[in-house]
Amino acid sequence: MSLKRNIASGLLLSALSATTLAAQTLVYCSEGSPEGFDPALYTSGTTFDASSHPIYNRLTEFDTGTTNVIPGLAESWEASADGLEYTFKLRQGVAFHANEMFTPTRDFNADDVIFSFERQRLADHPYNGVSGGTWEYFEGMSMPDLVASVEKIDDYTVKFVLTRREAPFIANMAMDFASILSAEYADAMMAAGTPEMLNQAPIGTGPFSFVAYQKDAVIRYTTNPDYWNGASELENLIFAITPDASVRYQKLQAGECHVMPYPNPADVEAMKADDGVNVLEQEGLNVGYLAYNTQMAPFDNPDVRKALNMAIDKQAIIDVVFQGSGQIAKNPIPPTMWSYNDAVVDDPYDPEAAKAALEAAGVTDLTLKIWAMPVQRPYNPNARRMAELMQEDFAKIGVTVEIVSYEWGEYLSRSSDIDRDGAVLLGWTGDNGDPDNFLAVLLGCDGVTNSNRAQWCHQPFEDLIQAAKIETDQAERTRLYEEAQVVFKDQAPWATIAHSVVYMPMRPEVEGYIVHPLGGHIFYGVSLTE
Amino acid sequence: MLRYILARLVTFVPTFIGVTLISFAFIRVLPGDPIIVMAGERGMTEERYQSLVEELGFDRPVLEQYWHYLGGIVQGDLGQSFVTKRPVWDEFFALFPATLELSICAMILAIALGLPAGVIAAVNRGKFFDRALMSTALVGYSMPIFWWALLLIIVFSGNLAWTPVSGRIDLLYYFDNTTGFMLIDSILSGQKGAFGSAVRHLILPTIVLGTIPLAVIARQTRSAMLEVLSEDYIRTARAKGLSPARINGVHALRNALIPVITVIGLSIGTLLAGAILTETIFSWPGIGKWMVDSISRRDYPVVQGGLLLIAVMVMIVNLIVDVLYGFINPKIRKR
Numbered sequence: 004m005s006l007k008r009n010i011a012s013g014l015l016l017s018a019l020s021a022t023t024l025a026a027q028t029l030v031y032c033s034e035g036s037p038e039g040f041d042p043a044l045y046t047s048g049t050t051f052d053a054s055s056h057p058i059y060n061r062l063t064e065f066d067t068g069t070t071n072v073i074p075g076l077a078e079s080w081e082a083s084a085d086g087l088e089y090t091f092k093l094r095q096g097v098a099f100h101a102n103e104m105f106t107p108t109r110d111f112n113a114d115d116v117i118f119s120f121e122r123q124r125l126a127d128h129p130y131n132g133v134s135g136g137t138w139e140y141f142e143g144m145s146m147p148d149l150v151a152s153v154e155k156i157d158d159y160t161v162k163f164v165l166t167r168r169e170a171p172f173i174a175n176m177a178m179d180f181a182s183i184l185s186a187e188y189a190d191a192m193m194a195a196g197t198p199e200m201l202n203q204a205p206i207g208t209g210p211f212s213f214v215a216y217q218k219d220a221v222i223r224y225t226t227n228p229d230y231w232n233g234a235s236e237l238e239n240l241i242f243a244i245t246p247d248a249s250v251r252y253q254k255l256q257a258g259e260c261h262v263m264p265y266p267n268p269a270d271v272e273a274m275k276a277d278d279g280v281n282v283l284e285q286e287g288l289n290v291g292y293l294a295y296n297t298q299m300a301p302f303d304n305p306d307v308r309k310a311l312n313m314a315i316d317k318q319a320i321i322d323v324v325f326q327g328s329g330q331i332a333k334n335p336i337p338p339t340m341w342s343y344n345d346a347v348v349d350d351p352y353d354p355e356a357a358k359a360a361l362e363a364a365g366v367t368d369l370t371l372k373i374w375a376m377p378v379q380r381p382y383n384p385n386a387r388r389m390a391e392l393m394q395e396d397f398a399k400i401g402v403t404v405e406i407v408s409y410e411w412g413e414y415l416s417r418s419s420d421i422d423r424d425g426a427v428l429l430g431w432t433g434d435n436g437d438p439d440n441f442l443a444v445l446l447g448c449d450g451v452t453n454s455n456r457a458q459w460c461h462q463p464f465e466d467l468i469q470a471a472k473i474e475t476d477q478a479e480r481t482r483l484y485e486e487a488q489v490v491f492k493d494q495a496p497w498a499t500i501a502h503s504v505v506y507m508p509m510r511p512e513v514e515g516y517i518v519h520p521l522g523g524h525i526f527y528g529v530s531l532t533e
Numbered sequence: 534m535l536r537y538i539l540a541r542l543v544t545f546v547p548t549f550i551g552v553t554l555i556s557f558a559f560i561r562v563l564p565g566d567p568i569i570v571m572a573g574e575r576g577m578t579e580e581r582y583q584s585l586v587e588e589l590g591f592d593r594p595v596l597e598q599y600w601h602y603l604g605g606i607v608q609g610d611l612g613q614s615f616v617t618k619r620p621v622w623d624e625f626f627a628l629f630p631a632t633l634e635l636s637i638c639a640m641i642l643a644i645a646l647g648l649p650a651g652v653i654a655a656v657n658r659g660k661f662f663d664r665a666l667m668s669t670a671l672v673g674y675s676m677p678i679f680w681w682a683l684l685l686i687i688v689f690s691g692n693l694a695w696t697p698v699s700g701r702i703d704l705l706y707y708f709d710n711t712t713g714f715m716l717i718d719s720i721l722s723g724q725k726g727a728f729g730s731a732v733r734h735l736i737l738p739t740i741v742l743g744t745i746p747l748a749v750i751a752r753q754t755r756s757a758m759l760e761v762l763s764e765d766y767i768r769t770a771r772a773k774g775l776s777p778a779r780i781n782g783v784h785a786l787r788n789a790l791i792p793v794i795t796v797i798g799l800s801i802g803t804l805l806a807g808a809i810l811t812e813t814i815f816s817w818p819g820i821g822k823w824m825v826d827s828i829s830r831r832d833y834p835v836v837q838g839g840l841l842l843i844a845v846m847v848m849i850v851n852l853i854v855d856v857l858y859g860f861i862n863p864k865i866r867k868r
Contacts, residue, residue: 038618143575202618219628220818256691453578
């Protein structure tokens with residue numbers, strides 16, 4: 004409270020006048036509240052939208068609108084010949100933000116990089132346990148095993164030593180958990196006895212500096228005039244937290260906000276017809292699938308799996324479950340990702356052929372459980388309905404389906420069991436734009452009994468993805484992943500169902516907004532016309 | 534009266550312990566492991582899972598966990614949220630004023646319209662007024678809140694542009710959150726137009742939240758009044774030649790108020806527990822949505838602490854209601 008008060012009286016009243024908002028004030032009707040403002044502590048996109056994108060930078064960045072990795076706070080980097088050392092040359096003259104409690108005395112340098120990673124990596128680091136630090140993403144991306152050391156060569160050179168070759172490492176450095184915080188601010192807050200301020204009153208190098216957050220209501224930012232990549236045209240950025248999608252649309256129409264995420268699929272047609280609203284769209288970086296348990300007869304037979312896949316009418320699922328805001332998936336990675344193999348041919352929808360193939364495989368009177376998730380996700384907005392459609396499809400080829408569901412936590416844990424009975428509806432949203440993040444996590448041998456819900460460990464596929472993981476030549480990696488997708492299609496551990504389509508409705512005066520394939524909502528580069 | 538209040542306060546203690554026990558047990562009985570929910574589709578390794586189990590204290594016996602929780606409460610520590618890592622206490626008091634402000638406004642609306650409507654209906658029993666008011670009340674009582682709120686938004690905010698769609702105040706006003714009550718803070722800020730903006734933002738949520746209590750109060754007042762109006766002392770008052778306004782307004786209403794106040798007290802309890810739908814639709818930063826989110830995330834400390842604090846608030850409201858009985862009916866006070 005007192006913090007909010009301090010900031011209120013200080014920074015902002017100068018930035019926001021009481022009676023008029025600056026013309027370049029963008030209001031974003033966000034869908035929920037951030038959990039905090041230190042992105043390394045959290046995993047939700049809502050939190051990243053409010054923290055890592057406006058406030059922070061990383062050593063490498065994703066080029067907005069693509070999954071390509073470009074220089075960020077590191078101007079350049081090089082890998083050693085054995086692929087075990089990455090040396091980053093840091094950008095000079097990058098200033099951190101200031102707030103009521105802290106004014107930086109120096110620019111960004113190697114100490115900040117060391118601090119940002121060592122606090123997550125070393126259990127005895129003073130900041131390791133601050134704010135209940137569990138560093139989920141750092142752990143989830145296997146960074147503790149991967150990073151052997153982070154060394155300062157000089158003020159503007161940092162070396163990461165890895166325990167194994169790992170090509171996606173550079174993309175990992177562009178992820179939200181790798182945001183660079185100020186070591187000087189951290190020291191000052193530790194000395195003041197308020198280390199949790201790092202999470203509550205964030206200081207970064209990003210295009211917007213944090214002004215105030217009123218829980219579940221409003222987040223305010225103001226432009227960082229000294230931003231190293233050029234100050235944003237927007238002078239103020241406001242997140243008006245609006246959990247209900249219909250209300251977000253009403254606010255957009257009434258001019259109470261400029262941009263909103265996650266419209267109701269049913270509203271999209273009306274929005275497109277509305278002159279007061281522009282709707283941008285792009286495929287999401289995700290996939291929804293049905294994973295068979297490939298360790299259990301008869302689903303251990305690829306012919307049976309392929310036969311079942313031919314019985315699923317995916318177009319009907321797109322029409323009914325996604326209400327048009329999805330597209331049929333034929334590969335386990337989405338089309339916006341590099342190495343997507345468009346030459347792969349999807350299994351045709353052909354119930355007669357499916358029936359014949361099942362008979363040829365010697366399977367009759369098959370019964371199957373389909374697990375329907377109890378939660379909504381972009382890759383599956385209504386799993387129950389999807390399961391019902393599949394039930395009808397499978398009935399046509401003589402397969403009896405029982406639909407089961409559990410509470411979400413139970414669902415996640417039981418669906419990982421190796422002797423799970425039935426096929427599971429689930430999906431995945433990409434973290435770092437690297438195919439490894441889909442293919443190894445979801446289909447690699449290490450993921451069996453965990454994130455590999457098909458319990459599928461197929462050596463030819465495993466060899467390809469492991470070779471691609473350590474290969475640093477991009478063209479060769481692409482070739483390996485393309486081949487892996489062919490093997491996947493042939494073996495059919497999943498029925499690939501859909502990739503969602505992301506819609507971003509906004510008012511016509513918003514210019515320069517780019518829908519980011521990694522799912523974040525980014526306002527740097529956006530401006531408002533009269 | 535003081536002894537009466539003290540006696541009531543003593544009964545708080547077992548209720549309080551009961552609430553801690555129920556809230557502690559309730560969230561643990563639900564299926565769903567908070568650590569697995571936290572990890573989501575990503576999953577986690579067995580070692581990682583075990584280390585989090587230890588960190589969050591789930592490896593200790595349940596009784597010991599409960600004892601630890603009780604110990605915390607005694608020291609004023611309700612723990613910190615698994616999700617936001619912030620103290621439950623801070624989160625509750627950042628959100629509660631918004632819920633309280635909206636609840637008070639909704640209750641004022643419900644009482645201001647519900648009491649007269651009930652009296653008018655009772656006095657005109659069986660006539661047009663009575664039927665019209667009571668059918669409206671029935672509609673109000675059975676209306677789906679979600680639908681009602683969106684209808685009001687579309688008509689009054691969308692088509693007529695009379696009221697803002699959602700939020701507590703126009704975003705161009707920015708001031709210190711001194712009390713957490715927007716009506717008061719907007720005046721304290723001294724900013725021109727801020728109070729008006731806060732009032733305009735309150736109109737639709739107040740109507741939506743007040744609709745059901747209004748209907749309940751109107752119906753309760755009507756039936757209580759009908760009972761009282763058939764009493765002998767009312768006939769006596771009429772025979773004495775008192776004016777109908779005095780008979781209905783003073784003699785009858787005062788005696789009819791006891792059951793009405795009971796209903797009001799219960800309604801306030803319900804409103805304080807969080808008007809989840811109203812808060813969600815109007816983006817009202819209150820405790821209703823906070824609680825529901827924390828249940829679905831299995832955020833144990835928030836569910837436990839939040840339930841406890843809400844229960845305390847409801848107990849306080851009940852105490853106030855009991856004290857009010859005493860003021861209205863001296864017989865109860867003497868008992």
